[in-house]
Amino acid sequence: MNLGFILLILLYYLQRSMGPIEVSQEWKRIIKGGMAVAGILLTIAKLGIGYISPLAGMLNFILGGIIVYVTIRNPELQHRKGMIYAWLPIMAIMVLETITEMISSSLYNSLEIYFESAGGFAILWAIVMWINNTKQRKALEKEKQKALEKEKEYKITEALKTQLEKQVAERTTELTKQKNELVKALDELKAAQTQLIHAEKMASLGELTAGIAHEIQNPLNFVNNFSDVSTELIEEAKEELASGNQEEAIEILSDLKSNLEKIMVHGKRADSIVKGMLLHSRSSTGQKEPTDINELADEYLRLSYHGLRAKDKSFNADFKIETDDSLEKINVVPGDVGRVLLNLINNGFYAADEKKRELNQKGVNDFLPSVIVKTHATNSGVKITVRDNGKGIPTSIQNKIFQPFFTTKPTGKGTGLGLSMSYDIITKGHNGRLEVKSKPDEFTEFEIFIPKNES
Amino acid sequence: MKILIVDDEKDVEMLFRQKFRKEVKSGMLELAFAFSGEEALQVLGSEHPPKVVYVFSDINMPGMNGLELLENIKQQFPHIQVSMISAYGDLQNYEKAMESGAKEFFTKPIDFTTLKAEVNKLIERHN
Numbered sequence: 001m002n003l004g005f006i007l008l009i010l011l012y013y014l015q016r017s018m019g020p021i022e023v024s025q026e027w028k029r030i031i032k033g034g035m036a037v038a039g040i041l042l043t044i045a046k047l048g049i050g051y052i053s054p055l056a057g058m059l060n061f062i063l064g065g066i067i068v069y070v071t072i073r074n075p076e077l078q079h080r081k082g083m084i085y086a087w088l089p090i091m092a093i094m095v096l097e098t099i100t101e102m103i104s105s106s107l108y109n110s111l112e113i114y115f116e117s118a119g120g121f122a123i124l125w126a127i128v129m130w131i132n133n134t135k136q137r138k139a140l141e142k143e144k145q146k147a148l149e150k151e152k153e154y155k156i157t158e159a160l161k162t163q164l165e166k167q168v169a170e171r172t173t174e175l176t177k178q179k180n181e182l183v184k185a186l187d188e189l190k191a192a193q194t195q196l197i198h199a200e201k202m203a204s205l206g207e208l209t210a211g212i213a214h215e216i217q218n219p220l221n222f223v224n225n226f227s228d229v230s231t232e233l234i235e236e237a238k239e240e241l242a243s244g245n246q247e248e249a250i251e252i253l254s255d256l257k258s259n260l261e262k263i264m265v266h267g268k269r270a271d272s273i274v275k276g277m278l279l280h281s282r283s284s285t286g287q288k289e290p291t292d293i294n295e296l297a298d299e300y301l302r303l304s305y306h307g308l309r310a311k312d313k314s315f316n317a318d319f320k321i322e323t324d325d326s327l328e329k330i331n332v333v334p335g336d337v338g339r340v341l342l343n344l345i346n347n348g349f350y351a352a353d354e355k356k357r358e359l360n361q362k363g364v365n366d367f368l369p370s371v372i373v374k375t376h377a378t379n380s381g382v383k384i385t386v387r388d389n390g391k392g393i394p395t396s397i398q399n400k401i402f403q404p405f406f407t408t409k410p411t412g413k414g415t416g417l418g419l420s421m422s423y424d425i426i427t428k429g430h431n432g433r434l435e436v437k438s439k440p441d442e443f444t445e446f447e448i449f450i451p452k453n454e455s
Numbered sequence: 456m457k458i459l460i461v462d463d464e465k466d467v468e469m470l471f472r473q474k475f476r477k478e479v480k481s482g483m484l485e486l487a488f489a490f491s492g493e494e495a496l497q498v499l500g501s502e503h504p505p506k507v508v509y510v511f512s513d514i515n516m517p518g519m520n521g522l523e524l525l526e527n528i529k530q531q532f533p534h535i536q537v538s539m540i541s542a543y544g545d546l547q548n549y550e551k552a553m554e555s556g557a558k559e560f561f562t563k564p565i566d567f568t569t570l571k572a573e574v575n576k577l578i579e580r581h582n
């Protein structure tokens with residue numbers, strides 16, 4: 001065995017990677033330089049040239065020492081320590097043999113047997129170390145494998161992450177699109193709602209028209225007839241005066257005065273009806289004003305009755321208003337509250353009339369539909385009740401009646417918006433309450449509470 | 456001769472009293488008023504036999520309406536004549552009234568010329 005060979009082998013392995021451990025490029029260069037030197041020295045030593053070859057052998061010793069020293073001391077080459085230790089005894093024995101031979105051949109000869117057995121042990125040692133190192137290397141390689149797998153896993157995870165991010169982005173775009181569509185749909189629904197509310201107002205105005213016509217007809221009838229009769233009375237007064245009946249003439253004149261007052265009263269009545277109609281058709285400006293609730297309730301009760309009466313000639317019902325005269329004016333939007341009253345009263349007449357029809361079919365003919373409106377001044381404001389003696393509302397649907405589009409009327413007869421609009425007007429518009437009490441087959445009573453001091 | 460006017464509008468009384476001022480003053484005509492169908496039947500039932508010979512009734516009144524009153528009067532007092540006065544001058548009401556035995560059908564606003572003519576005819580016949 002030649003030391004030069006050993007050095008070449010050591011250097012070759014030093015620059016190779018071991019498991020996951022890589023030697024830096026700088027060290028690789030240095031080690032490769034070392035290999036070149038070792039190669040040259042080996043060649044020179046083999047050539048066996050006079051003094052030069054033994055010198056190369058000596059330099060090999062020095063190179064070996066440097067390799068051993070550098071490998072053991074340098075942290076970057078620590079992983080090859082095992083290899084160095086494996087070869088170290090063999091190298092040491094070679095050095096010792098060579099030095100002993102140089103000093104004296106006789107001494108070498110007498111010690112040769114020891115060198116041989118030491119060499120044997122050294123080889124044994126190297127083998128054990130080699131096995132040991134191999135194990136270590138394999139463990140390291142396993143680690144490298146694991147690391148590689150981990151890296152692979154990491155790459156897969158990364159890929160998944162990228163894919164997920166892409167999917168999330170796609171989903172986000174989709175959701176944004178859906179959201180925009182929903183916002184658009186909501187806007188459309190809001191527009192439709194506004195239209196429906198308008199339609200509901202117009203429908204109730206249509207119901208009102210006939211009632212209004214009738215209600216205007218009555219005062220106009222008086223205005224015409226009272227002015228007509230007044231003309232006649234003037235003629236009569238003239239006649240009486242001519243025939244000297246002064247007392248008679250004075251009586252006629254006082255009649256004339258009260259006639260003119262009546263004309264005024266009925267003119268104003270027609271005026272207020274027209275104003276009420278305008279108020280009803282106008283979209284709510286939300287303007288609250290001090291309102292005589294008694295007058296408002298009376299007006300709408302009549303409008304409702306005559307409206308229904310005009311639409312359906314067979315319709316007949318009793319209606320009554322009981323007002324609390326201590327009631328002061330309350331700040332409300334008159335058109336809105338009027339609409340609520342009209343709606344509740346219309347419903348009342350409708351329910352009572354339905355009951356009448358049902359009873360008529362059973363042969364009972366003495367039922368008289370009735371709607372009673374009452375006002376009552378309370379500490380906090382006003383309570384208005386609208387009570388009918390109709391079919392009543394089943395307990396099961398009492399909590400649904402204020403929902404938009406809920407209706408028990410046949411298709412086409414009701415929009416299902418009347419009560420929900422009424423509810424909004426009272427609760428949202430006037431900070432009040434709208435409640436219902438009912439006993440099936442006996443009565444339904446709606447109670448409106450509107451607080452005062454609401455500006 | 457006594458006639459009864461039925462209308463839920465109270466001012467009707469004043470109007471009729473002035474319109475028939477001369478007739479009432481001269482004692483040829485007596486006017487009675489009722490403000491609902493129920494009240495009208497009470498008035499008619501309070502006298503035996505009722506002095507009222509003619510009833511003018513509004514159709515559209517709360518409670519018992521004019522057409523129901525007409526039927527009731529025709530049942531209880533067949534000899535009393537009844538004419539209707541209505542703001543709803545539609546065929547349906549007219550036919551119903553005529554079927555039930557109404558004499559005339561006046562529409563609002565009341566044309567007192569024709570109404571007076573009807574009353575005068577009555578007075579002439581009565582006297």
